[in-house]
Amino acid sequence: xxxxTSWGNLPHTTATLLPVNRRKAAFPAVEDKVLxxxxxxxxxxxxxxxxxxxxxxxxxxxWISFDEETGIICCEAGVSLDEIxxxxxxxxxxxxxxxxxxxxxxxxxxxxxxxxxxxHKAGSFSTCVLDFELLRSxxxxxxxxxxxxxxxxxxTIAGLGLTGLITFATLQLRxxxxxxxxxxxxxxxxxNDFFRLADESNHSxxxxxxxxxxxxxxxxxxxxIFIRGNHASEASDLSWKAxxxxxxxxxxxxxLLQKQSVKIFNALYSKKVKxxxxxxxxxxxxxFYPLDAVDNWNRLYGKRGxxxxxxxxPRDGNRGPIHEILDRIANSGQAxxxxxxxxxxxxxxxxxxxxxRAGVTLAMxxxxxxxxxxxxxxxxxxxxxxxxxxxxxxxxxxMNPEDFKMAYPALNTFTEKIDPAFxxxxxxxxxx
Amino acid sequence: xxxxxxxxxxxxxxxxxMAEHSARLLATDGDALFLAARNPExxxxxxxxxxxxxxxxxxxxxxxxxxxxxxxxxxINQAAPFDRVLIAHGSLPDQEDCQxxxxxxxxxxxxxxxxxxxxxxLCAEKFIxxxxxxxxxxxxxxxxxxxxxxxxxxxxxxxxxxxxxxLRNRLQTKGIRVITLLPxxxxxxxxxDIKKGPLFISAEQAGxxxxxxxxxxxxxxxxxxxxxxxxxxxxRSIPEPIFKRLKL
Ligand SMILES: Cc1cc2nc3c(=O)[nH]c(=O)nc-3n(C[C@H](O)[C@H](O)[C@H](O)COP(=O)(O)OP(=O)(O)OC[C@H]3O[C@@H](n4cnc5c(N)ncnc54)[C@H](O)[C@@H]3O)c2cc1C
Ligand SMILES: NC(=O)c1ccc[n+]([C@@H]2O[C@H](COP(=O)([O-])OP(=O)(O)OC[C@H]3O[C@@H](n4cnc5c(N)ncnc54)[C@H](OP(=O)(O)O)[C@@H]3O)[C@@H](O)[C@H]2O)c1
Numbered sequence: 291x292x293x294x295t296s297w298g299n300l301p302h303t304t305a306t307l308l309p310v311n312r313r314k315a316a317f318p319a320v321e322d323k324v325l326x327x328x329x330x331x332x333x334x335x336x337x338x339x340x341x342x343x344x345x346x347x348x349x350x351x352x353w354i355s356f357d358e359e360t361g362i363i364c365c366e367a368g369v370s371l372d373e374i375x376x377x378x379x380x381x382x383x384x385x386x387x388x389x390x391x392x393x394x395x396x397x398x399x400x401x402x403x404x405x406x407x408x409x410h411k412a413g414s415f416s417t418c419v420l421d422f423e424l425l426r427s428x429x430x431x432x433x434x435x436x437x438x439x440x441x442x443x444x445x446t447i448a449g450l451g452l453t454g455l456i457t458f459a460t461l462q463l464r465x466x467x468x469x470x471x472x473x474x475x476x477x478x479x480x481x482n483d484f485f486r487l488a489d490e491s492n493h494s495x496x497x498x499x500x501x502x503x504x505x506x507x508x509x510x511x512x513x514x515i516f517i518r519g520n521h522a523s524e525a526s527d528l529s530w531k532a533x534x535x536x537x538x539x540x541x542x543x544x545x546l547l548q549k550q551s552v553k554i555f556n557a558l559y560s561k562k563v564k565x566x567x568x569x570x571x572x573x574x575x576x577x578f579y580p581l582d583a584v585d586n587w588n589r590l591y592g593k594r595g596x597x598x599x600x601x602x603x604p605r606d607g608n609r610g611p612i613h614e615i616l617d618r619i620a621n622s623g624q625a626x627x628x629x630x631x632x633x634x635x636x637x638x639x640x641x642x643x644x645x646x647r648a649g650v651t652l653a654m655x656x657x658x659x660x661x662x663x664x665x666x667x668x669x670x671x672x673x674x675x676x677x678x679x680x681x682x683x684x685x686x687x688x689m690n691p692e693d694f695k696m697a698y699p700a701l702n703t704f705t706e707k708i709d710p711a712f713x714x715x716x717x718x719x720x721x722x
Numbered sequence: 723x724x725x726x727x728x729x730x731x732x733x734x735x736x737x738x739x740m741a742e743h744s745a746r747l748l749a750t751d752g753d754a755l756f757l758a759a760r761n762p763e764x765x766x767x768x769x770x771x772x773x774x775x776x777x778x779x780x781x782x783x784x785x786x787x788x789x790x791x792x793x794x795x796x797x798i799n800q801a802a803p804f805d806r807v808l809i810a811h812g813s814l815p816d817q818e819d820c821q822x823x824x825x826x827x828x829x830x831x832x833x834x835x836x837x838x839x840x841x842x843x844l845c846a847e848k849f850i851x852x853x854x855x856x857x858x859x860x861x862x863x864x865x866x867x868x869x870x871x872x873x874x875x876x877x878x879x880x881x882x883x884x885x886x887x888x889l890r891n892r893l894q895t896k897g898i899r900v901i902t903l904l905p906x907x908x909x910x911x912x913x914x915d916i917k918k919g920p921l922f923i924s925a926e927q928a929g930x931x932x933x934x935x936x937x938x939x940x941x942x943x944x945x946x947x948x949x950x951x952x953x954x955x956x957x958r959s960i961p962e963p964i965f966k967r968l969k970l
Contacts, residue, residue, distance in 0.1 A: 309914065312767070313767060352767050352770065353770065354771070
């Protein structure tokens with residue numbers, strides 16, 4: 291038994307780790323329940339399987355084909371988005387949708403139907419998935435797409451790894467002519483600014499996201515920096531090399547992320563933008579993946595780990611539920627330095643359990659300070675529940691099973707598609 | 723199917739995790755690759771992958787089983803002419819399970835020593851005819867000192883080290899390189915059941931070292947990674963009267 295972790299370093303679990311390196315190999319004979327595990331970039335327990343077996347998928351990291359004319363790429367499910375970018379972007383192809391870290395596997399991106407800064411334009415990850423193969427514990431192999439085995443396709447997208455093991459997938463990439471992003475950073479003084487900028491940028495900008503100062507209170511709620519960008523249209527050299535990353539070698543002491551240090555960080559971050567508005571062009575690496583520059587930054591939160599709270603709620607004017615949520619967080623004084631706000635588009639999600647849906651999404655980290663942290667999140671849940679919103683399983687270690695059922699109405703249809711040999715800590719927690 | 727302008731490399735035991743990661747980098751260089759392994763069907767996904775990475779050609783050879791020496795000459799003839807060979811296959815037996823069984827010892831020595839000696843001899847012959855070539859063999863630091871916990875494997879690798887040394891000595895005037903690769907601990911299927919400590923490196927990192935050893939470095943004996951040179955220097959300098967009492 292080993293002690294695998296998720297990105298938030300909580301909860302603590304044990305599991306047998308079983309590498310799956312060959313996609314054509316038979317489904318492994320295992321007594322206990324299994325769950326695929328990619329790069330473990332989910333925060334809570336949806337990638338964990340306490341006292342069960344984790345099928346480590348990273349060894350399935352081979353290319354199958356890449357058509358440089360059409361941008362169609364077929365690869366094994368353990369290939370990371372980083373590897374796709376390294377192979378394809380120098381040839382003018384880019385991921386149509388990418389989350390805030392490139393160190394996730396294709397299988398993980400499908401299983402959570404991840405979203406990026408362009409959700410309002412492009413939808414979530416499923417939109418670039420043409421098909422994938424699903425290996426189930428009965429040894430069946432099913433090629434799933436929108437036209438073939440569609441019900442298994444829609445159950446496996448955002449299927450939390452419970453419908454079987456994705457062995458390979460085919461993705462449609464998008465063209466770029468430059469690795470640069472034309473970026474604009476605009477200061478926001480309150481939440482009205484956020485909504486005004488989001489509306490204004492909805493058509494003009496492919497990528498929009500806002501960084502919020504979670505400690506700002508009263509009239510300043512929602513102050514921060516609005517970031518929007520488009521791929522540069524002027525052709526330039528597409529080759530690149532990631533800079534050597536810094537690393538956090540050990541868990542940090544717990545004082546590090548106390549309120550004072552967060553205040554200092556926020557002040558510094560906010561100073562990054564001189565004046566009210568700053569424009570320029572930036573390589574796609576720092577634009578999409580600022581956190582990837584530091585390996586294991588999650589250790590900053592110490593050995594007690596941290597929660598990420600990500601919800602989506604209907605907008606409901608400029609003082610709707612998101613205002614209430616930010617207000618409650620600010621008054622609690624528990625905010626940390628990572629808080630991100632974004633308006634999702636209203637495309638119909640393709641996965642039965644897809645999280646990204648029309649509304650406003652907030653993602654914020656909370657260092658684990660025990661009951662006090664849980665209490666705050668329970669209070670935020672009330673607002674989300676009232677508003678008819680949803681929490682993101684990929685980021686969750688503590689949501690209430692009732693809220694899960696309410697937010698994911700296709701749950702029963704989904705449950706029928708689960709592979710009986712599969713389970714996860716998250717799934718069991720939702721069914722106790 | 724050799725391409726006149728690209729280097730051709732033959733890989734024996736190509737399904738090995740270290741060999742696969744080395745092959746990926748050779749593919750990126752545009753090499754033409756010949757792959758041989760016990761189960762050729764396992765090589766198909768690897769071959770697809772290597773083509774996407776830029777290999778100018780990838781050919782899967784008929785089954786290569788280290789326990790079937792009669793097939794070796796044919797496998798090598800099918801790949802020839804080639805510029806380089808990487809011999810990677812190996813087996814890490816459970817010491818207690820094999821130390822008292824003559825047949826098991828024989829089998830392990832066949833896989834880890836005799837088969838490689840045969841293959842090297844056949845390849846050397848080709849390289850001598852060609853007047854050039856690089857022969858790279860994955861041995862092990864375990865061959866540098868005998869220990870009770872794995873001396874059958876260690877003896878095979880140790881014998882291999884000596885064999886390669888002699889072969890290098892013989893071939894050095896003929897423009898043929900002989901490289902002894904000495905990995906320490908690498909996280910591969912071979913070590914799946916061993917608890918991973920800080921000395922372990924990934925198969926990908928090992929691949930980077932091996933690729934560099936084959937394509938760039940001039941060294942004859944390459945530790946994978948290099949810090950094992952230091953560790954083994956210490957281990958080798960412990961006097962035998964003391965060493966024999968240690969539980970290693
Ligand atoms: C810094 C950071 C930023 C992030 N930003 C975003 C963001 O902007 N948007 C967003 O949506 N998410 C974001 N995430 C979350 C992350 O994108 C998802 O959790 C993603 O699913 C992680 O992928 P993984 O390969 O690490 O999978 P894991 O976390 O290991 O597993 C995730 C799920 O995928 C399943 N799975 C993995 N491989 C397979 C397979 N081969 N077959 C079937 N199921 C499989 C697992 O069982 C599990 O249910 C972020 C995470 C981090 C750490
Ligand atoms: N891992 C380490 O820590 C370590 C340390 C020092 C040295 N080494 C050496 O490194 C080399 C590569 O091993 P690895 O670590 O990459 O492990 P691996 O992935 O398990 O590879 C072992 C390879 O040997 C092949 N093999 C085993 N028996 C064979 C036989 N009878 N005939 C033909 N091929 C056979 C296997 O083929 P199948 O795919 O068909 O099983 C596989 O390709 C080996 O020589 C090993 O001794 C390893």
